[in-house]
Amino acid sequence: MPEEFLGLSIEFWKYASMPVISAIVGYITNVIAIKMMFYPIEFIGIKEPFLGWQGIVPRKVAKMAGISVQTITEKLITEQEMFDRMDPERVAQELQAPMVAMVADITHEVMSKHQPTLWESLPEVVKRQIVKRIQDDAPEVVAEVMQDVRTNIRELFNLKDMVVSNLVANKPLVNRIFLETGHAEFKFIGHSGLYFGFLFGCVQMLVWVFFKAWWLLPLFGLIVGWATNWLALKMIFNPKELWSFGPIKIQGLFHKRQYEVARDYGNLVADEVVTPQKILEAILRGTYSDRIVTLIGHHVERAIDEQAGYAKPFVTLAVGSERYRQIQQSAVYAMVLRMPETMAHVTDYAEEAMDIRQTLITRLQALESTEFEGMLRPAFEEDEWILIAVGAALGFAVGWFQLVVLFGDEFAAAFGAG
Numbered sequence: 293m294p295e296e297f298l299g300l301s302i303e304f305w306k307y308a309s310m311p312v313i314s315a316i317v318g319y320i321t322n323v324i325a326i327k328m329m330f331y332p333i334e335f336i337g338i339k340e341p342f343l344g345w346q347g348i349v350p351r352k353v354a355k356m357a358g359i360s361v362q363t364i365t366e367k368l369i370t371e372q373e374m375f376d377r378m379d380p381e382r383v384a385q386e387l388q389a390p391m392v393a394m395v396a397d398i399t400h401e402v403m404s405k406h407q408p409t410l411w412e413s414l415p416e417v418v419k420r421q422i423v424k425r426i427q428d429d430a431p432e433v434v435a436e437v438m439q440d441v442r443t444n445i446r447e448l449f450n451l452k453d454m455v456v457s458n459l460v461a462n463k464p465l466v467n468r469i470f471l472e473t474g475h476a477e478f479k480f481i482g483h484s485g486l487y488f489g490f491l492f493g494c495v496q497m498l499v500w501v502f503f504k505a506w507w508l509l510p511l512f513g514l515i516v517g518w519a520t521n522w523l524a525l526k527m528i529f530n531p532k533e534l535w536s537f538g539p540i541k542i543q544g545l546f547h548k549r550q551y552e553v554a555r556d557y558g559n560l561v562a563d564e565v566v567t568p569q570k571i572l573e574a575i576l577r578g579t580y581s582d583r584i585v586t587l588i589g590h591h592v593e594r595a596i597d598e599q600a601g602y603a604k605p606f607v608t609l610a611v612g613s614e615r616y617r618q619i620q621q622s623a624v625y626a627m628v629l630r631m632p633e634t635m636a637h638v639t640d641y642a643e644e645a646m647d648i649r650q651t652l653i654t655r656l657q658a659l660e661s662t663e664f665e666g667m668l669r670p671a672f673e674e675d676e677w678i679l680i681a682v683g684a685a686l687g688f689a690v691g692w693f694q695l696v697v698l699f700g701d702e703f704a705a706a707f708g709a710g
Contacts, residue, residue: 306698306699307497307500307501308497309698310493310494310496310497310500310694311489311490311491311493311494311496311497312490312493313493313690313694314489314490314492314493314496314512314513314516315485315486315487315489315490315493316486316489317485317489317513317516317517317686317687317690318484318485318486318487318488318489318490318492318516318517318520318687319482319483319485319486319489320485320686321485321516321517321520321521321682321683321686321687322481322482322484322485322520322521322524322683323481323482323485324682324683324686325481325521325679325680325682325683326478326481326482328345328347328348328678328679328682329347329348329349329470329679330347330348330349330350330467330470330471331347331350332345332346332347332350333346333347333350333463333464333467334346334350334463335351347467348675348678349463349466349467349470350463350466350467352675353459353460353463353466354456354460356459356466356470357455357456357459357460357466358456359666360455360459360466360469360561360565361451361452361455361456361459362666363663363666364451364455364561364565364566364652365451365452365455367655367659367663368651368652368655368656369566369648369651369652369655370451371445371446371449371450371451372445372446374451374571374646374648375441375442375445375646376442377645377646377647378438378442378641378642378645378646379645380434380435380436380438380439380442381435382641382645383434383435383438383638383641384431384432384434384435384438385431386637386638386641387431387434387634387635387637387638388430388431389637390634390637391427391430391431391434391634392427392430394627394630394634395423395426395427395430396423396427397630398623398626398627398630399423399426399623400423401626402622402623402626405622441575447583448575448583449571449574449575451566451571453574454566454570454571454574455565455566458565458570459565465564465565468560468564469557469560469561469565472556472560473553473556473557473560474546474553475556476545476549476552477528477545477546477549480524480527480528480545481521481524481525481528484520484523484524484527485520485521485524485683488516488519488520488523488524489516489520492512492515492516492519492520493516495512496508496509496512496516499512504699504702506695506702506703506705506706506707509691509692509694509695509699510688510691510692510695511691512691513687513688513689513690513691513692513694514684514685514687514688514691515684515687516687517682517683517684517685517686517687517688517690518680518681518683518684518687520683521679521680521682521683521684522680525676525679525680527544527545528544528545528546529544529546529547529665530544531543531544531547532544532547532661532662532665533547533661534548546664546665547661547664547665550656550657550659550661550664551657553656553664554652554653554656554657554659554664555653557652557653557656558649558650558652558653558656559649559653561648561652562648562649562652563649566648566652567639567643567648568638568639568642568643568646568648569636569639571642572632572635572636572638572639572642573632576628576631576632576635577632
């Protein structure tokens with residue numbers, strides 16, 4: 293075995309490798325810790341939850357979703373505020389064209405189903421007049437429904453339920469919220485492991501020069517793995533407020549980037565979580581959809597009664613009150629069934645009026661530091677000991693590797709090998 297390499301002794305290179313190995317250990321343990329927070333999305337192993345692993349965030353997706361929704365609904369925007377920004381008359385105007393087409397289809401469909409003989413016997417000009425009268429009333433009905441929705445929005449729609457249910461059903465999206473919002477912080481964790489690991493390795497090397505106890509290398513490996521993760525996590529969130537020491541300014545990276553983080557978070561939530569389309573779908577098909585059906589039914593039935601006008605007694609006499617009621621209910625059912633498709637025409641106006649994106653960004657930027665930290669910190673806080681322990685365990689293993697492979701003589705002397 294050669295005693296020199298590049299003009300320097302092999303013993304020198306063994307010592308010189310210690311800071312380098314520590315830097316690599318620090319970097320790898322920190323990167324692995326980050327990956328373990330988010331992946332795998334589903335449990336992989338033999339028996340859940342002990343014999344295997346699932347990313348901390350996906351495993352606690354309901355809790356993480358709750359954290360996100362708490363920030364959104366308690367500190368940023370409410371259901372009432374969003375819908376108060378929408379003008380019922382403007383909604384009716386936006387929906388006029390699709391409503392005209394929908395009313396014509398529903399009228400033909402309902403009458404052909406319940407009174408086919410009567411409907412077919414009517415002259416086309418009479419049919420068109422009937423449809424026209426109903427179409428003329430449609431914008432007013434839409435405006436009334438929208439006004440009622442605004443007034444009773446808390447009984448018809450729960451923003452918290454919508455956000456939580458969407459996030460729980462979409463674990464990759466929850467990962468994206470944390471990963472994209474904290475991308476700089478996660479990058480810092482990896483790089484800091486490299487820097488801190490190198491510094492600890494220098495200390496380890498100096499100590500090893502003067503004191504060669506066999507347990508020193510595994511111990512330092514454990515300390516490097518533990519300390520690099522711990523320091524990185526602390527430096528992300530501390531100090532919360534800016535500290536100035538002459539020209540030196542120190543602040544936790546996450547707080548220092550508040551304006552940038554607010555922009556990324558606001559854009560992602562506005563594009564993927566709290567969108568007008570999802571809101572309208574939740575109102576029409578969500579937990580409280582039966583209430584919106586009742587509300588729409590009330591206005592549609594009133595409109596039908598008004599169209600029947602003075603002729604209603606004769607109509608009910610001709611078709612029967614029960615059949616008249618069935619016609620009303622069929623019209624309501626058909627309208628509710630097509631409402632999601634029809635309401636899609638109002639999403640552009642809803643996005644402009646609700647102004648969710650800018651509201652989220654502006655209010656996130658204005659949050660106090662402790663409130664702002666609550667967006668990302670919980671992803672680390674509860675289980676950060678696991679991330680630190682993983683780093684310590686990997687560092688400990690590498691310390692043993694150094695002892696056995698690089699300094700085999702010390703290992704042999706301590707354990708009588710060789």
